[in-house]
Amino acid sequence: MTFGDSFENVELSPYKWATHMDKFEKLARGEDVFPVTVELDLVSYCNHDCGWCVDPKHMSHSLEREFVSKLLHELKSLGIEGIVFKGGGEGTLHPSYAEILEETKNLGFDVGIVTNGSKLPELYEPITKNASYVRVSIDGPTLESHRRIHKSNDFNDVVAGVRKMIQLRESPEQRHPIIGLSFAMDYSLIDLVGEAIKLGDTLRVNYVFFRPPFFEEAGRKNTMTVGQKRELLAAFEKGKKAYNGEMKIFIDYWISDGEAEHFVLRGESPRRGKYMQKGANGIEHITGRCLASPLLVVVTADKKMYPCCNLRFIEEWSIGTLDYERGNTFERIWHSEKRREIMEKIHSIKCIRFCTHPMSKYNEVIEYLRSPQHHRGFV
Ligand SMILES: C[S@@+](CC[C@H](N)C(=O)[O-])C[C@H]1O[C@@H](n2cnc3c(N)ncnc32)[C@H](O)[C@@H]1O
Numbered sequence: 001m002t003f004g005d006s007f008e009n010v011e012l013s014p015y016k017w018a019t020h021m022d023k024f025e026k027l028a029r030g031e032d033v034f035p036v037t038v039e040l041d042l043v044s045y046c047n048h049d050c051g052w053c054v055d056p057k058h059m060s061h062s063l064e065r066e067f068v069s070k071l072l073h074e075l076k077s078l079g080i081e082g083i084v085f086k087g088g089g090e091g092t093l094h095p096s097y098a099e100i101l102e103e104t105k106n107l108g109f110d111v112g113i114v115t116n117g118s119k120l121p122e123l124y125e126p127i128t129k130n131a132s133y134v135r136v137s138i139d140g141p142t143l144e145s146h147r148r149i150h151k152s153n154d155f156n157d158v159v160a161g162v163r164k165m166i167q168l169r170e171s172p173e174q175r176h177p178i179i180g181l182s183f184a185m186d187y188s189l190i191d192l193v194g195e196a197i198k199l200g201d202t203l204r205v206n207y208v209f210f211r212p213p214f215f216e217e218a219g220r221k222n223t224m225t226v227g228q229k230r231e232l233l234a235a236f237e238k239g240k241k242a243y244n245g246e247m248k249i250f251i252d253y254w255i256s257d258g259e260a261e262h263f264v265l266r267g268e269s270p271r272r273g274k275y276m277q278k279g280a281n282g283i284e285h286i287t288g289r290c291l292a293s294p295l296l297v298v299v300t301a302d303k304k305m306y307p308c309c310n311l312r313f314i315e316e317w318s319i320g321t322l323d324y325e326r327g328n329t330f331e332r333i334w335h336s337e338k339r340r341e342i343m344e345k346i347h348s349i350k351c352i353r354f355c356t357h358p359m360s361k362y363n364e365v366i367e368y369l370r371s372p373q374h375h376r377g378f379v
Helices: 016-028 065-077 097-106 120-130 143-150 155-168 187-203 226-242 257-265 330-334 337-347 360-370
Strands: 037-040 082-085 110-115 133-137 178-184 207-211 248-251 296-299 304-306
Touching (some): 016 360, 037 065, 065 097, 065 330, 097 110, 097 120, 110 120, 120 133, 120 155, 133 155, 143 155, 143 187, 155 178, 155 187, 178 187, 187 226, 226 248, 226 257, 330 337
Parallel strands (some): 037 082, 110 133, 133 178, 178 207, 207 248
Antiparallel strands (some): 296 304
């Protein structure tokens, strides 16, 4: 086996960012860069209704086919490398979804997909063919719990769709897509961690990913006490320890600002203790800035551009509206005065109350590059 045989060593490598060292160095020098990845929301509506959804609101926008094409061509010409169809709603509901995936892939982009999986029984073929990764948000791992969390009645369709993708990927030369199941679980689901692992293992997905949901940052009411969250993380860990199959199990140890505050008030450092790992609530709190934001941008289904996935659909954080008829191209908005103003606010984390720290790891690299590089001579 060579190093590159294992998807853990390649696709899921913690060093993946190193391929973009040029951009990190520019950001550390205070220069601007075009994004590596664009999150493109094809629609702003969803057929599920999760109570803690990070998308602040669902509406009725759907991007016109021709606009998507123009945008993809422009993004290609600017050197953007990956397109993620993920949020703002449920992208697979777009009437031209399969065709758009095909076009995106044919233009040479890497394609990432996050979906609730409800349309997989119809779309598994184009998805399996074109995506580098597919993450299916299941959350409730049983028919009843899925219905309760997603307020939908399609658990069996989701599972059948995942099974079809796995079957289609069976041939040895088909490395992609990496397929994972994600479980955002609150305390009400604590007894179902084992079921979630069993589901992933039975379906033979590459990984399952557990995380407690974000609440306050997404404008949602917290359903758990700090103690319950600790119990939940312990249950994730226990499940992971007890599992000895091939699938990977990931746990997100992210802690909210409210939670960090709780530990500070009790005289405990939020950075100490079993579940308070380094960086778990963001280097941005230490440095007071976010410099990595340009690496990713969001285009929502109403053609607005946002500088962070946590700011999606928060009007005052929009950097502009794409309109090819009026010459408002991605490039023009990127270099606009409006974006400069918004980036100043991002640099000084005026957006911190919405922040779930998606850029923390990259900010750590940039901050390191900005620091005087003592001991450079040693490895
Ligand atoms: C908002 S959804 C949009 C895409 C698609 N509709 C889906 O369900 O995957 C994107 C991802 O965010 C996750 N998510 C939603 N609300 C969350 C929250 N409050 N905390 C953490 N993850 C959340 C979902 O489980 C899903 O994996």
